[in-house]
Amino acid sequence: MEFPFQLPPQLRESEDPIVTITAESLRPPRSHSGLSRNWQDMNTIIDEMGAASSKAQKLPQIITSAERLLNSNHRLYLLRDLRAPGCNVLGLIKVGEKKLFLHDEMSRMHEKTPLCVLDFYVHESCQRTGLGKLLFDYMTVVESVEPSELAIDRPSHKFLSFLGRHFGLNAPLEQANNFVVYRSFFSNKVTTSSRLEASNMPACNSQNSAVTTHDDSSQGRIRKPPMASSMNPPSRYARGANQMKTSSGLSAAMGYMPAAR
Numbered sequence: 001m002e003f004p005f006q007l008p009p010q011l012r013e014s015e016d017p018i019v020t021i022t023a024e025s026l027r028p029p030r031s032h033s034g035l036s037r038n039w040q041d042m043n044t045i046i047d048e049m050g051a052a053s054s055k056a057q058k059l060p061q062i063i064t065s066a067e068r069l070l071n072s073n074h075r076l077y078l079l080r081d082l083r084a085p086g087c088n089v090l091g092l093i094k095v096g097e098k099k100l101f102l103h104d105e106m107s108r109m110h111e112k113t114p115l116c117v118l119d120f121y122v123h124e125s126c127q128r129t130g131l132g133k134l135l136f137d138y139m140t141v142v143e144s145v146e147p148s149e150l151a152i153d154r155p156s157h158k159f160l161s162f163l164g165r166h167f168g169l170n171a172p173l174e175q176a177n178n179f180v181v182y183r184s185f186f187s188n189k190v191t192t193s194s195r196l197e198a199s200n201m202p203a204c205n206s207q208n209s210a211v212t213t214h215d216d217s218s219q220g221r222i223r224k225p226p227m228a229s230s231m232n233p234p235s236r237y238a239r240g241a242n243q244m245k246t247s248s249g250l251s252a253a254m255g256y257m258p259a260a261r
């Protein structure tokens with residue numbers, strides 16, 4: 001998606017195709033230096049990409065916006081086209097921890113605080129060209145998480161196909177709270193319990209799951225009536241942030257070789 005302005009500083013500062021945006025990234029610097037010029041354009045990018053994602057998923061409301069990000073501890077990974085002369089953003093993936101009640105294949109209930117994929121979108125002009133995999137892989141490395149350890153908020157059929165195709169994740173366990181996990185999720189005790197230990201907050205209804213409209217379109221997200229159970233725990237992003245230092249090498253290793261600008 002092309003934007004009619006130059007890259008905002010948050011994207012300009014990085015030479016990598018993927019940039020992590022948090023609430024902190026949206027707060028303008030206090031000084032009125034050149035750096036703060038077109039700082040607000042980042043909000044436009046997030047709002048328009050978020051709207052495009054919701055439209056692609058036929059969701060009745062927008063789940064990724066600058067305002068929502070500003071009031072959360074979510075991490076938004078944005079993929080931009082380094083070959084474009086201006087500002088061209090190709091995709092996003094948004095993640096964050098949520099406290100959830102999840103049942104395993106024996107219908108036993110577990111209280112967990114997994115990392116959740118909350119939104120995932122690649123622009124229509126470049127879907128099915130491997131960019132979704134690039135974004136997803138990048139996110140899992142930075143967040144130190146295996147795909148099977150993730151909980152997915154209302155995955156679309158495309159996303160379910162993506163997980164099967166790239167990671168052999170099949171036969172999802174659909175939860176009453178609209179999340180999906182896989183059988184191997186419950187065999188990995190380390191990640192889920194350590195994320196849980198970091199939070200003492202009580203479970204409550206998911207912000208993202210609070211949408212009441214049912215959409216069972218084949219292209220839209222799978223939805224069930226909302227019934228459960230999540231809340232944002234305190235951020236544990238610091239661990240992943242350290243790994244961001246390796247992102248240049250990671251991008252190259254993933255085969256995304258940016259053309260000269």
Ligand code: ACO
Binds near residue numbers: 119120165
């Ligand atoms: N139909 C079925 N499967 C699809 C489709 C499609 N139209 N598009 C992608 N996929 C799946 C397939 O498994 C495909 O493999 P294949 O081409 O061999 O069949 C695989 O994804 C392709 O992998 P990538 O090229 O790496 O993925 P892509 O860049 O297309 O990104 C994504 C995947 C993000 C799901 C993208 O297709 C998209 O934006 N779709 C619309 C929005 C959406 O559904 N987002 C997920 C919502 S759920 C959530 O966010 C928690």
